Amino acid sequence: MAKDLPKDLKDIPTEVIETDLLIVGGGNAGCFAAIEAKKLNPNLRVTIMEKAHISRSGATAAGMDAINTYIPEGKTPEDLVRWSRSQVGGGPIREDLALSNAQNLNEAVEDLEEWGLPILRDEEGNAQYRGGWDVSIHGEQLKPIMAEKAMAMGAEVYNRIAATSLLMDGDRCVGAMGFGVRDGKFYIFRAKAVIVSTGGACGLYKSYTSDATSSHHQTWMSPFNVGTGYAMGIRQGAEMTSLEQRWVATRTKDFCGPVDTISVGYKSSITNARGERILQERYAHLGGDKAPRYIRANAPMEEWLAGRGPTYADTTHMTPEEVKDMKTDYLNERPAFVLFLAARGQDITKDPIEIYGSDPYVVGGHTQSGYWVDIERMTTVSALFAAGETAGGNPNKFVGGCAAEGKLATRGAVKYMATVTLPELDTQQVEREKERIFAPLLRGPEFDGVSQTEMEERMQRLMDEYAGGTSQFYRTNEERLDYALKHLKMLRDQTKFLYAKDLHDLMNAHEVIDRLDVAEVLVHHLKFRKETRWQGWQTRSDYPDTDPKFDCFVESRRNKETGEIEMFTRPYEQIVPGDRYQP
Amino acid sequence: MPPRVDREKCDGCKAEEEPLCAQICPGDLMVLGENKKAYCRAARDCWDCMSCTKVCPVGAIETRAPYQLGYHVAKLIPMMGTNTITWTCIDINGKVERFRYKNRTT
Structure with missing residues (x-):
């Protein structure tokens, strides 16, 4: 760490790094983008600009307990697009993007398995589905696995560099700028093409636990994903799509933990204070348990508003074995939820898990808010590509889809790069x-x-x-x-x-x-x-x-x-x- | 659920610059103090991902539920093995649970 802080701008050193492909944000999409670039051309200079440390950065830092989209045998990419469209109430969604993602999805998931991710399989070797599209994993090491692969493939990683702006040549993006959070230097990365994969925006809204001093960040999305990728584009006049389609999730109450793990994984009903099964009894006309995602996310909060809270994921039917499996799932994704239950002294077979709505987020990998991109994932700013949560128009990407989109953005960027040279530095x-x-x-x-x-x-x-x-x-x-x-x-x-x-x-x-x-x-x-x-x-x-x-x-x-x-x-x-x- | 550092156990990774917890924290929250012990600079900002707790080579870091959310005192202790992880959980009534599973295949 820089012990002596600068007193004057001229005391701050500048580092200039020249590369071919710059990836801003080495999370899931960013790692996949880097790996794909090195696969396409090992001689390509691929550089990742990472705000944290690539081994534990981004939304998957704590791990994952499922890959939410993996197309099972007998279903097609078109089926996945139909499902995704219905989950957002019929859209509108960018079906061109959704389809290309769906076509590349399974390959990305299989890459992860090949690199060492445990996907739970039955005795015949079939992936264990917990819902229609999601497979269970033991993903505690998900992020280190993909980070190690990116580094092994030869991507050059600059950890602890906070990106602040795109580097522009007129209307064309030619890199990015930022500063070293450790060394205090000013960094200029010059590149023929840039992929922005900084994740979504958390912390635009107040989390309802933020009145407690040690729990400001009881949030669903990583609170260190602040929307820098969007902001850098917005400042350059990039077109954004569908930001109003915010993501709000039903979460465990007080500790913001996943509810799908319980409701989908262990068939727990969502209930209210009167013991009514909310989705079946109040939302049957909209599909009940299979109602569009926003309906399901909003339903518990409507119960509270109507005076029928608290709301629960009913776990009282679960066997001790199922409880153990469910806690194992949590330990893979949000381990501290198991600690939270222990700190409540809660036996979930007697007391159901309380649930509540999260604060809202802008996350293009879940809903469809983000950059407007073409089929190559180029934004409306020339040479600037977007992948994962930053790319809009295409909801329900999740881990597998964001990974696939990292690959797609790289393919687009590599094609584009062949046509350009680097201009003089402005x-x-x-x-x-x-x-x-x-x-x-x-x-x-x-x-x-x-x-x-x-x-x-x-x-x-x-x-x-x-x-x-x-x-x-x-x-x-x-x-x-x-x-x-x-x-x-x-x-x-x-x-x-x-x-x-x-x-x-x-x-x-x-x-x-x-x-x-x-x-x-x-x-x-x-x-x-x-x-x-x-x-x-x-x-x-x-x-x-x-x-x-x-x-x-x-x-x-x-x-x-x-x-x-x-x-x-x-x-x-x-x-x-x-x-x-x-x- | 911010980390607490046991000052007896923490040796600052004997690092001249950065202990492992400071290297890994996604929020840039772990810092080496002047006494060469690590600490969390902003408990408020922790996302309780437990990366610091997992990476600490001497088991000096405990992730603790803030009292505003959960009662005194529960513990969740990860132990990293070769391609496995073992968790020990102790609830406020002293009930112990243990979980061990493969977290990598290669």
Whole structure:
């Protein structure tokens, strides 16, 4: 760690790294992208810019207990697209993207198994399905396995580098910039093509446990995924799609742990205070247990709102063996949930597991919010590709789909790279960015400003109360969204008061800046969709019904000259035949 | 569920710069103190992924449930083996459970 912090910009060293393919974010999609690039051409220079340490970074840092999509024998990629479409209420979804992902999905999962991931199989060697599409794994080592493979293939990994901006040559992306969270240096990565795979945006909203000092990060998504990948594109005028389709999940209450593990894996019913099986009894007309994802996510919260909480995943039918298996699943994905149950002294065969709604997230690997990309996964910024949670239009990718998309983005990027050469480095641009990055660190000891924690908490409460957070049962309206925009603007203006007392603080300061940029665009998306299409994910109390006029993609672009967010739509195109509302 | 470091057990990985927990933490939260012992700089920001607890070579790190969420005192202790992991869980009533399974095939 840099012991002596710089007092002046000119004391900060600059490192310039030249590469062919730059991958920003070495999580699941990023590792797969790197491995694919080295497979396609071992001589290609492949560089990963990673904010944490690649062995335990991104959404899969703690591990996984299932691969949620793996196409079983007898089903086709088209079947998976139909299921995915029905899970988001008939879409609209980008069926071109969904189909190409589905066609590459199994290969990615099989890669993982070959590299050492234990997929649970029966005596005949068939993968153990826990639902229609998801297979059980012992994925405690999932992230180290893929990271080791990326390194073994020869990807050059730069750990502890926080990306802050894209490097541009006019309208074309030619790399990225950032700073070393450990060494305090300014980093410039120059590349012929860039894949942004930084994950989704967590922490735009307040988590309902954040009033407790040691549990601010009881969140579903990794709280270190702050949406930097989106923010860097937004600042360059990249087109974003469907941000209003937020992801909200039903989670175990107080400890934000997975519920699918119990409800899908162990056939536990979701019940309310009266012991009613909510989905079967109140949502039968929408498909019951198989209702679209947002309905299932929103259902427990509707019970609380109606005065019928608490809500539970009923585990009281489980045998001791099943309890042991279920806890093993948790130890593979969210181990501390087992600790939480122990800290409650809870025997789940006597007391069911309590459940509640999560705070909302922008995650293009689960819902479809993110960059608008073409079939090669190129964004609307030339030479900039997106994969995994950052790429929009294609929900229900999960681990396997994000991995497959890493491969697809690399194939697109490698094709593109053959046609270009690196331009001269724009020194003015990099000097401006260096100044912007380090400004919070150089304000001096007398500076009377704002800490990143203060600003983050202000933003999270604002979003929670005005832009449809958990405390508001995900509801919002035009007036509240206008209020949110007004205050987000004030917050963005106040980022000039952010100060950082060390490099960790500086990273956090840029994280709040990035979150504010994503939050602003998100609120514009919520404002534009004047209907309610995906209750819970997107609920407008002033427009409670679906409006056929909005059976389209809602798009945004920040105007680089004026800074205004411009909104427009794109039409839905059905490619896979069949009833959109049925799997 | 922030990590607590046992000051007796922690030897700072005898590292000149970075102990393993500081290298691995996805949130950049583990730091080597001036006394050459590791600590978590912001309990608030921990995602309880337990990467630090798993990687610690001397078992000096315990992930503890914050009292606001769970009662005093439960423990969950991972032990890493070759391609296996063993977890010991002790609940607030002293009930012990153990889990051992393969976490890698190669």
